Amino acid sequence: MGMFVFVLVSVCRSCGFIGYVNYDCSFHQSATGLALSKTWWEALRYCRENHVDLVSVHTEGIQRWVETVARNASTDNVWVGLRHTCAQGWIWSDGSNSSYRDWNTGEPNNKESEICIQLQGTNGYRWADVACHWPNPFVCYDGE
Numbered sequence: 737m738g739m740f741v742f743v744l745v746s747v748c749r750s751c752g753f754i755g756y757v758n759y760d761c762s763f764h765q766s767a768t769g770l771a772l773s774k775t776w777w778e779a780l781r782y783c784r785e786n787h788v789d790l791v792s793v794h795t796e797g798i799q800r801w802v803e804t805v806a807r808n809a810s811t812d813n814v815w816v817g818l819r820h821t822c823a824q825g826w827i828w829s830d831g832s833n834s835s836y837r838d839w840n841t842g843e844p845n846n847k848e849s850e851i852c853i854q855l856q857g858t859n860g861y862r863w864a865d866v867a868c869h870w871p872n873p874f875v876c877y878d879g880e
């Protein structure tokens with residue numbers, strides 16, 4: 737828990753949630769994880785250990801950026817930081833808030849085990865809820 741709180745604090749200090757909005761927080765320099773293949777939880781851990789967190793897609797601009805970098809990924813689908821919890825519904829792993837969504841047609845279909853979000857290259861990188869244990873490339877972001 738202490739680690740989680742630290743991560744949130746460091747996000748706030750490094751660029752703040754405003755950084756996502758003005759799209760100028762240098763996170764776009766950190767399209768890492770594209771050559772890797774990890775479960776959602778492994779990807780989250782990797783991003784927190786080596787960067788700040790899995791990327792939060794708060795705006796259409798960020799979505800377009802993630803689409804662009806995802807074309808360099810090792811497979812069609814990539815993880816981002818959104819997942820579903822019973823207590824809070826859809827939440828971003830870095831604790832930030834955004835109502836922006838880009839669901840693919842028919843998603844989220846809320847199957848019981850489908851609580852992690854991947855962008856699907858075969859569907860224009862629109863979003864789908866899937867089981868978290870599939871190995872995927874992923875997109876992290878950095879602070880500054």
Ligand SMILES: [Ca+2]
Binds near residue numbers: 843845846847850866
């Ligand atoms: Ca689904």
